Structures are given as C-alpha cells and as structure tokens.
Amino acid sequence: MTQGILYVLHGRRNKVPQANLALLRTLRQELPLPQALGFLEGEQQTLEAAFTQLQQQVDEVIVVPVLLFAATHVRQDLPQRLQAIQQPNVTVTLLEPLATTNAIFEHLQRQLIGACQQAPQRPVLLIAHGTPHFAEPYRQLRQLASKLQATVAVPVNAANYIGDHRFTELLATQGEPPIVQRLFLTDGRIAGKIKQAIQQQVPTALFLPTLENQAAVKQAILERLTAVRVLEKV
Template sequence: MTEERPLADDAVLLVGHGSRREKSNEQVRTLAADLETELGVPVDAAFLELAEPTISAGIDTLAPACQTLTVVPLSLFGATHVKNDVPLAVQTARAEHPDLTIHYGSHLGVHPSLVELLDDRVRAVESDLGVDRTTDDVSVVICARGSSDPDSNADVHKLARLLYEGREFHRVDASFIGVTDPLLDETLHTVTKDRPDAVVVVPYMLGDGTLTQRIRDRTADFDDEYPYVAAGAGDPLGVDDRVVDVLADRWQEARSDSVEMSCDTCKYKVELTGYEDDQGGARAMLRSLVHQAEHADRESVDDDPHVHDAPEKHVAVCTNQTCAESGAAAVIEELRQGVRNTDDCDARVTRTSCLGQCGDGPMVAVYPDGVWYGGVTADDTDRIVSSHLDRDRIVSDLVHQTL
C-alpha cells in the first residue's frame, strides 16, 4: 500500500522526454530527487513518452498532496514539446483538478550556470589531452541534437558565443549531430583549417546515450584523420548541482508568474525565412489538404484496410501554450464529443501547433473552408458543430479570419 504524503503548499512535477534506455529515465528521477532536496517540497518525475508515469498520471499522484503544483520541463530548448505537448497536458490537468493551482515553468534554456558547466566539461578534456587554453590554441565545438525549431538552434549559437566570451579559447563553434546545419563533421573540418593545437567537442545534451556515443565516434574519426590536431569529446551535462540550480530558478519563476516566452523569434508566431510554412497556421492547412488529396475516398476504404477514411472537413485546434492556458483542451474534447454525437457531419478534430494568433485564442481552424475561429470556449463548440460542420453555415460572430 502506497503511503500517503502529508498535504504540502507546493509540489513540483519534473517532466522528462522518456527513453527506452532505463538509465536515461533514472537520470530524470535522480534530478527530481536532488531538486526535492534543494527546494524542500515534494518533487516527482514524469515523462512525455516511452516511460512511466505519464504527465497526467504524475499530476494525479501529486494533486491530493499539495495546493499548488508547478510543472517544469526537463528540456534544454523550447521546441515543440515545450511549446505544445506539455502545455496541453497541463491545461487538461487544470480542467480535471479545478481546486489545484498548476503553474507551468520554462525549459532550462540559456543560463550562466549551464555555460559554467560546459566550461568544466571542456577543462576535463583539456586535461585528458594535455593542453591548456592559456598556452595552446584550443578550439571548442558545442554539439547539440538539432531541431526543426530555429529558436532552439539559435540558442546553441548563443551558448557558443557566451562560452567564448571572457575565456582564452582560439574559437568556439556551434554544431549539430542531425536535423540541421552545420553538422558536426562539417564544423570539425572547418575548424581544422585554422590548425589549432587541440579541438574539444562537448555534447550539449543532458544524458549519455546513442547520440553522445555518435559524437564520440565522429570525434575519434576526426582525430585519426588529422593527427596533427589533438581531439577529444567530453561528457554531457549529466546529473550536476548546476542543472538542479537552474531547475530551481525555473520553479521560482513559474510560482511568481514571471515565465517569458520567446515569441519574437518563434517560427509559429512570426514569419521566418525558410520556415514560412510553419507560421500562422499554414502548416495546419497544408496537412489537411494534402491528407485529403493523398487518401482514397470512401468507396475504396473497404477494399484496402490501410487506406485512411479521409474526412470532408479537418478541424485543427491550436494547443500552443497561450491557447492551452485559455482552455484549448476543453475545446478539443467538446468538439470531438460533438462530432461523435451527430450523424450529419464528417469531420476529424485534431490539435495543431501555434497558429500565430497568440492572445486571440483558443484558435479553431476549419479546412478546407479556410475559416479560423478565435476566442473559442467550450460553450461555443456546439454552434461550430451544429452550424458549420453539420450545415456549412459559418458562425460569423466567432470568425477571426478567413483564408
């Protein structure tokens, strides 16, 4: 029988991504335990996927034991999971636990403590290679996972610059192991043109796994190819007191409602060159139209069980952070229930990333009609279903824009 916790004023749920490698999941649990020691409040771990408990289950466990719960994402960057998936889970939990105050904290991000931790990882490799930045030309390459979110990738370059400032490195470059440029191999070959005495590669990742091993392997290959340059790869951030300190800062920010989103450079909010399809809901529209164009119509579905039954309408509900905080989870549930309860419409209701209308949500986009509804509440969903989805009559007082 599980022992009940005494009621506390505050509690924290630390949300990791989740991994098939139990060692990685255990690292999240260790950080949660260390954070509990530092804060003096209950801290549990939960996961987005691939591990238990889920965010929902984690909140259900802590809810009876506290009055205020802060959900903090254990993520280095503010990409899709931080902007979409975790906020939706938080908003759903708010509806399920109306008497519980739930705050949502920021990701780890760019923080002076993490820059210092990176510097320590570099020093360890310098020691192994027998070089010293004060007397030798030491170049550093920070290698991150890589993301489809330009804001996240830009943070890696910012970290590289901050690590360079005030330190005696020959140069510090940002690179990625996949998804985006510059890739690690390309960066290593670029750096060697300066003929440094040593190149130190540091993985900017929390745990030690497949990607960090790939970084070590690429660095070893580089070391073999360029024998006149000493090269070595360092350890990831790991379980370190400074990571715990940053998590404590994020908890305090959330409790004081001082969390700031990076909207000015968010690909969902503004049109960034190369990411035009992601801004303002264009991707949601494209997905809907392509989905209907590529799948067979109803008459062929029975003949091929792998063919999807394409709906006449696709309803996309924004679940990004600001829409989630305004009740997007309840809107999705009511729309889905409304569609299930009627025989007069053929529609699929799904969530989508930011539609670029922060502050005017929750946003509901109906395609292929190209109608966007703004400020939609759960009470408005019945009209959207009965009028627009059932009878093709637009609910004019809810229209935000049409495309």
C-alpha cells in the same frame, strides 16, 4: 494557494533512465513541497500519472522541464498533454528549460577553461540535439557559444545533431582537432553516436563530459524555481 512541483524528463520508450535521477531525489528531499516526477516517453512514471497525482494535492503545479532547450516537447507536447487532464481549479506554471541558466553556463565555462589549458589553441565544438521545427533552440545555442567564447578566448562553434547546422558539416571546416562539448543531459545513445562519428573523422578530438549526473543540473533547477519565487514560500 498550495504549490507542487512536477519534474518532467524525456524518458525512453522501454525503460526508466537512471541518469540524473539521484540529483532529483536529493532535491525532492530538500524541498518541503508536494513533488512528482514524470517522463514524456515510455509507460512507466508517465507525465499524465505524475500530474494527476500532484493536482489532487495542490492548487498550482510548477512544471520544471528537465530538458535543455524549448523545442517540440516544451512548446507543444507538454502544454497540450497537461491541458487535456488539467482540473479547472488547478493552475499550471510551465518554466523554461535549463540551457539558458547561469548554472549551466558556469559549469560549461569551468569545463572549457580546464580543457583549453590542457589543449591550448584548439577550437571548441558545442553540440546540441537540434530540431528542424523551431529556430529558438539554435539561436539560444549560438548565444551560449558566443558567451563562452568571450571567456575562453578560442572559437566556440555551435552545431546540432539533427536539423540545420549539423556537426558533421562543421567538422570539415575545423583546422585543429576540436574540444567537443556534447550538450546533453545523459551520456546515452545519441551522445555516443556523436562521439563515434567525430572519432572516425577526427581521432584526436578531445571530449568533455556531458551533463549527466552533474551538480549543475540541480543548481539550474533551483535557479528556475527561485526565479518564480517558489523557494521563498517554503
């Protein structure tokens, strides 16, 4: 069975985002498999166009969501849109998104250890996008926060941008200015709005970089591919 890899990114409605594309370009150069990249939003490099191109070359498409948590895009949009144009002779393997990989955990651990040395005793605020539709993303975020807290020995609190457990509500309970880790793949509009809102409420909060252009994203993708034994076949 011939395999191909489809990387799926969120995208934007009016343009192709550039963040993390360089990481994917290096990955695509390193792996000797048919590969394609598609965006969930926008009219350029669409998910459907990328999938159509790839399934003409292979018998199995390994779908890698370059996303962090399994919310609406992963649990509903992706399978429904792929199934609508899937050829009968092609199988699809949809991998889990990246937030629960060891690569992402180890990257965040390094960032938090460094920040806690710079600003001892400050609590950490781990902020993800959130969703009002699924419980799984926040449960995974809480587990990640608990795992990180065990390694940095300060409180690591989990919060969302939308849905329940909003970061604005949690900020009011913080005794010290927090170390803020925005768990986003790009340092874009939403990450910027979060930073601005926190700075208005807590001007001395310490902000750590997002996952934009971080090597951990590439390592997380390789970890997912290794788990389904794709790399053993190349």
